[in-house]
Amino acid sequence: xxxxxxxxxxxxxxxxxxxxxxxxxxxxxxxxxxxxxxxxxxxxxxxxxxxxxxxxxxxxxxxxxxxxxxxxxxxxxxxxxxxxxxxxxxxxxxxxxxxxxxxxxxxxxxxxxxxxxxxxxxxxxxxxxxxxxxxxxxxxxxxxxxxxxxxxxxxxxxxxxxxxxxxxxxxxxxxxxxxxxxxxxxxxxxxxxxxxxxxxxxxxxxxxx
Amino acid sequence: xxxxxxxxxxxxxxxxxxxxxxxxxxxxxxxxxxxxxxxxxxxxxxxxxxxxxxxxxxxxxxxxxxxxxxxxxxxxxxxxxxxxxxxxxxxxxxxxxxxxxxxxxxxxxxxxxxxxxxxxxxxxxxxxxxxxxxxxxxxxxxxxxxxxxxxxxxxxxxxxxxxxxxxxxxxxxxxxxxxxxxxxxxxxxxxxxxxxxxxxxxxxxxxxxxxxxxxxxxxxxx
Numbered sequence: 001x002x003x004x005x006x007x008x009x010x011x012x013x014x015x016x017x018x019x020x021x022x023x024x025x026x027x028x029x030x031x032x033x034x035x036x037x038x039x040x041x042x043x044x045x046x047x048x049x050x051x052x053x054x055x056x057x058x059x060x061x062x063x064x065x066x067x068x069x070x071x072x073x074x075x076x077x078x079x080x081x082x083x084x085x086x087x088x089x090x091x092x093x094x095x096x097x098x099x100x101x102x103x104x105x106x107x108x109x110x111x112x113x114x115x116x117x118x119x120x121x122x123x124x125x126x127x128x129x130x131x132x133x134x135x136x137x138x139x140x141x142x143x144x145x146x147x148x149x150x151x152x153x154x155x156x157x158x159x160x161x162x163x164x165x166x167x168x169x170x171x172x173x174x175x176x177x178x179x180x181x182x183x184x185x186x187x188x189x190x191x192x193x194x195x196x197x198x199x200x201x202x203x204x205x206x207x208x209x
Numbered sequence: 210x211x212x213x214x215x216x217x218x219x220x221x222x223x224x225x226x227x228x229x230x231x232x233x234x235x236x237x238x239x240x241x242x243x244x245x246x247x248x249x250x251x252x253x254x255x256x257x258x259x260x261x262x263x264x265x266x267x268x269x270x271x272x273x274x275x276x277x278x279x280x281x282x283x284x285x286x287x288x289x290x291x292x293x294x295x296x297x298x299x300x301x302x303x304x305x306x307x308x309x310x311x312x313x314x315x316x317x318x319x320x321x322x323x324x325x326x327x328x329x330x331x332x333x334x335x336x337x338x339x340x341x342x343x344x345x346x347x348x349x350x351x352x353x354x355x356x357x358x359x360x361x362x363x364x365x366x367x368x369x370x371x372x373x374x375x376x377x378x379x380x381x382x383x384x385x386x387x388x389x390x391x392x393x394x395x396x397x398x399x400x401x402x403x404x405x406x407x408x409x410x411x412x413x414x415x416x417x418x419x420x421x422x423x424x425x426x427x428x429x430x431x
Contacts, residue, residue, distance in 0.1 A: 048295055050430045074297035082288025088227035089220070100216030103297030 001026055001183055002047070002152060007056035009042050016042055017207045018055075026151075026181040027197035029174070031188065034204030040187040041081065043204070044156050047185055048078045060152075074103050077147045078154045083140035087129030091115055091139045094128055099146050106146045114142040117173075119166060134161040141166075144173050153177060155186040167192060210298045214306040217293075221310035231279060236318045239272040243326045254331050261330030262340055262391035269319045269344060270351060270380050276315035277355040277376070278369050280307070285363050285429065294430055300423040308349075308356050308419065316348035332391075339394045339404075346407040347387040353418035354379050360425035383410065 001024055008018035016039030024030055032040045045051040047058060049065045049072060057064045065072045085094045092111045099106040106114070112124050118138040128136060141158060153174070159167055174184055175195040184196075225232055246264045247257055284290040293303050323344050324337045332340065358376035362368035390403035 045430075050291060050294060052431065070297060070299055073295045076295060078291065078295050080288045080291055082286075082291075084288040084292050086220075086224060086283075086287070086289065088224055093220075093223065097216055097220040098292055100213050100220075101292050101296040101303075103213060105212060 001061060003059050004047065005056050005059065007046065007053040007058065009039055009046055009051070010054045011039070011042060015054075017204055020056075020207065022200065022202070024183040024185070024200070025198065026183065027178050028183050028200060029178055029194055029196040029198070030183070030185040030200045030202060031194075032185065032202050032204065033188065038204040040204060041156055044078075044080075044154050044185060044187060048076060048154050049073065050078075075150055076152045076154065077102060077143065077150045079140055079143065079156065079158065081156045081160070083136050085128040085136055085139060088127060090125050090127055091120060091131070091142075092124040094139060095142060095146065098140075098143055102143075102147055102150060104147050104149065110146060111142075114145045115139065117145055118142045118169060134163060134166070137161045138166050141170060141173075144170075144177070148177060148180070151182045153182060153184040153186075155184065157187055157189070159188055159190050159192055171195075210302065213296065213298045214302060217303055217306045218310045221307055222313065225310075225314040231276075232314055232318075235272050235276045235315050236322070238275055239268050239319050240322065240326065242268040242271065244329060247329045257330045258332060258395075261327055261332045262336075262343075262388040264330070265323055265326060265340060266344070266347075266384055266388045269323075269348060270377070270384060272319060273315065273348065273351040273355055274373055274376065276311070277352075277359045277372060280311055280356060280359040281363055281426065282359075282368075290426065291430060294426060300426065301419040304356065304419040304422045304426070305415070308352050308422075311356070312349050312352040316352055320344045320348060333395075336391055336395055339400045340391050342404060343387040343390040343400070343407060346404060346411055347383050350383050350407070350411050350414050351380060353414040354383075356422045357418055357425060360422045360429065363426070363429040383407070386410070 003023040005021055007020050009016045022030065032043060034040050042051060046053050052066065060068055060072045084098060092108065095111045096106060115121065115124050118141055120135060120138055128139060131139065137160065158170055162170065171192060171194050178184055178196040243265055250256060281290060294300060296303055320341060323341050327337050327340055355376050358372045361375065362372045365371060386403050386407045390400040393403055394400040
């Protein structure tokens with residue numbers, strides 16, 4: 001489905017890694033690890049198409065994502081380390097706006113149940129700025145069940161700031177997505193097992209030259 | 210795609226409603242700047258009538274500048290901009306929708322207020338609609354050109370000042386045509402030529418500015 005061919009990523013004058021090739025078949029989880037500054041987020045942003053690799057290309061069903069643009073992005077859900085929440089909007093309004101950008105229409109009842117799934121049952125009308133760090137993260141992650149139809153999930157540090165209940169819920173959500181034939185890419189510092197048909201572990205520390 | 214763009218506009222209007230004070234700042238700035246001139250220049254009706262279109266236009270221009278910095282800055286800071294860059298619709302369309310929402314919030318109030326403010330300058334009742342019409346055609350151009358500047362200066366330190374230096378020179382043709390329309394009408398020449406040129410400029414910027422903004426936003430994400 002998604003492949004990276006000989007990609008090299010440079011930030012400024014520093015080459016983060018090069019000659020990286022990957023192929024993500026349906027059901028594959030790509031787990032990216034590495035120390036701070038090793039280029040995990042840059043790799044994720046490149047796989048999304050936010051950042052262009054200095055050489056090589058990333059392909060979706062055999063076509064370069066820089067050419068496909070929206071035709072690739074309508075298959076993609078990216079949750080960065082920023083939650084992209086607007087403090088003045090309620091959690092439910094935030095979810096509606098974010099899902100709409102992905103081309104997904106989520107009605108109020110669906111948003112309510114997605115929030116409830118992430119332990120925010122009674123907070124759907126709370127302004128996002130009134131929530132704690134972990135609750136904001138959970139609000140951002142509540143997009144996952146709503147956007148289950150999008151095959152590619154790219155999650156940057158999804159476990160950061162989460163409590164154990166939310167972590168196990170996220171594990172279940174991601175493995176269900178992989179079981180349904182989606183692919184997922186995530187970075188993590190924690191050792192969190194996720195049941196998946198196939199797992200590719202990529203440690204960027206072993207790739208820097 | 211229609212649903213997506215409606216959601217984008219809805220989000221921006223809802224945010225503006227929750228941040229009412231930001232909108233009020235721009236409108237109050239416009240009212241105060243325009244009102245300072247009759248006080249400073251003195252009660253001389255002929256002179257005031259003559260300078261009215263220029264003053265109101267310059268004040269509208271500065272008020273537009275004031276609101277521009279907010280256009281993408283907070284979305285850039287909290288990651289919402291990345292989500293727009295990865296949206297299921299062309300970025301140019303999203304930018305156009307956001308520019309429209311921004312104009313509704315910060316441009317349209319100036320247009321609506323202009324006939325009331327023109328009374329301070331004793332602008333004749335026949336000229337007042339010309340002024341309003343010129344602002345109605347001109348303020349969206351200001352928003353669209355300003356959006357290019359806001360996108361280019363995104364994430365830069367001291368971006369606000371740079372934005373002004375970048376965008377104000379590009380506002381000159383709009384200012385000349387807009388204020389000129391009222392002058393031409395008062396001289397009995399008819400404002401049609403000026404207004405048509407403004408309309409042409411609006412179509413031109415409306416077509417090309419969203420794509421220029423998209424390119425600038427993509428660069429800012431790299």
